Each structure stands twice: as structure tokens, then as C-alpha cells.
Amino acid sequence: MTDALLVFTNLPDEQSATALAQRLIEQRAAACVNRLAPCTSIYRWEGKVETATEVPLLIKTTRAAYPRLEQLIREVHPYELPEIVAVSIDQGLPAYLDWVNQETKE
Structure with missing residues (x-):
């Protein structure tokens, strides 16, 4: 098992999804975000x-950075109850996982 996490969230449109992704990267709460x-x-x-069109984000982060990531999502997410689901990454390319760890250090 690694310290890396894959976090899922959905936003109502591309503009809010892109803005959140950029903020997470700028604040080093995530190493990479796929919109x-x-x-x-x-x-x-x-x-x-209900039925809604949403824009999913796949966010790569670490256990250490997760509290900061969750706080940032909650601050800017337009939903009353945003989906924030974290899944442990058990295995992966070691060099990539090291990069995720380095990019999320404050």
C-alpha cells in the first residue's frame, strides 16, 4: 500500500471544474487533476x-495532503453536499507515486 489517494468529485460545469482543478494544483493539495x-x-x-449533467474530476493526492484538499473543495464547491470520495492506491508505478508525493508537499 502507498500513501497515494485517488479522489473523485463532480461539478456542475466545466468552468467550476477547471477553476477547482487549478486551485488544487496551485495550493499543492493535488499533484494532478483530470477533468x-x-x-x-x-x-x-x-x-x-434527480438527473444532472456533471463534470467529473479525478484527483491524485496523498493521505497527508487530503485534509487540505477536502477543505479547498468544500470552500469553493457550489453544491450543498459535494461528492468527495477518496480511494487508496495500493499499487502503481513507483516513480509516478513518488512524483505525487513530492508535488503535494507544502
Whole structure:
């Protein structure tokens, strides 16, 4: 197991997704953020089934940087309850994982 994490979040449009991605990189809370193509999300919110177009972000960070990353997402995310899901990266190219670690150090 490594200290690297893959964090998922969705935003309502490309502009807010790009702004968040840039902020995470500038603040060294993430080493890399992939902004994916818009997708359709179907979910239950406040008792109703909703459908929305969202822009997913895949964020590479570390356990040490995660609290800073979560705080930044919560500060700028337009949703009342943003999706923030972190998945441990058990294996990966060691040089890449070292790079993620270096890029997220304050």
C-alpha cells in the first residue's frame, strides 16, 4: 500500500471544474487533476430522483495532503453536499507515486 489517494468529485460545469482543478494544483493539495467529459448523474436528493449533467474530476493526492484538499473543495464547491470520495492506491508505478508525493508537499 502507498500513501497515494485517488479522489473523485463532480461539478456542475466545466468552468467550476477547471477553476477547482487549478486551485488544487496551485495550493499543492493535488499533484494532478483530470477533468473528464461531462456525464449524466442520476441520484436521490431530498426524497426525489434527480438527473444532472456533471463534470467529473479525478484527483491524485496523498493521505497527508487530503485534509487540505477536502477543505479547498468544500470552500469553493457550489453544491450543498459535494461528492468527495477518496480511494487508496495500493499499487502503481513507483516513480509516478513518488512524483505525487513530492508535488503535494507544502
